[in-house]
Amino acid sequence: MVLYKLEDFEPNYRDAFEGHDINGLGVYTQGTDEKIGTVSDVLVDEEGHFRYLVVDLGFWIFGKKVLLPIGRARIDYNVDRVYTIGLTREQAEDLPEFNERQTLDHDYEERVRGVYRQPTDYTLPLDASAPLDPLAPPVAPLGATPTYARDDYSYEREPSLFGLNEQDHQTLKLYEERLIASKRRQKTGEVSIGKRVETETARVAVPVERERVVIERVTPADAGTAVSGREADFREGEVARLEIHEETADVRKEAFLREEVRVRKVVDQDTVETQETVRREELDVNSSNLPIEER
DSSP states (O other), X not given: OOOEEHHHHOTXXXXXXXXXXXXXXXXXXXXXXXXXXXXXXXXXXXXOOEEEEEEEOTTTSTTOEEEEEGGGEEEETTTTEEEESSOOHHHHHHSOOOOTTSOOOHHHHHHHHHHHOOGGGOOOOSOTTSOOOTTSOOOOOTTOOOOOOSSSXXXXXXXXXXXXXXXXXXXXXXXXXXXXXXXXXXXXXXXXXXXXXXXXXXXXXXXXXXXXXXXXXXXXXXXXXXXXXXXXXXXXXXXXXXXXXXXXXXXXXXXXXXXXXXXXXXXXXXXXXXXXXXXXXXXXXXXXXXXXXXO
């Protein structure tokens, strides 16, 4: 399993710890309160879970760095200390030295984990025929060292080394309520736009022509002058015919485009303010006159 330095995995990791930096914290034995070194780095897995603290044992063993499983550490930011759980000088001397330039493989981790393992962490199964939980710690006889396959090892199988228990990693969470503003779209009405036909009486003036016959009797200027017999042509039944015409109004209807109506929607922006009562938890420290430093 690949491990990363905390700062390489998340350069802004201090933001998640409210500005605290685990690097540089002193490492002390639990109970005897003896300083054994300083945290120089943190190793995390692919998901960002703490797996090891890199401890410089300058106070115990000059110039040697070792790995401390996170489950064997208790971090106390109130005093800027890391307390080890069950780490002795003999164990520290038996731990393989951590070298940043060397590959951190399964075999190396097994050497580290083997120093911290205790036979009491493993028990015989009550029923040898019962199926084993793949996430449960391996079963081995008391006093024996369990073995792990390279391909199926999981840190969760050893909670004594990598588990964060409530006793050694206590956290008090303070909650507060916040107003979360969101928008909900709802229908407020509907506009229906259609057409209807209206009728009206339209009038139009059309000029028309009518023909009529006008008969004029005129006395010629040479009236009374005698004419010859050849010129005087008396014929009975002679008729003059004229065609008379008139115009009538011929009205028809024809449709024309009068106008276009375009329908669209526009969005008006507005700000609506609302208020609600929210709750927030505050820390209530009952110190009973004990020295308490809050950071």
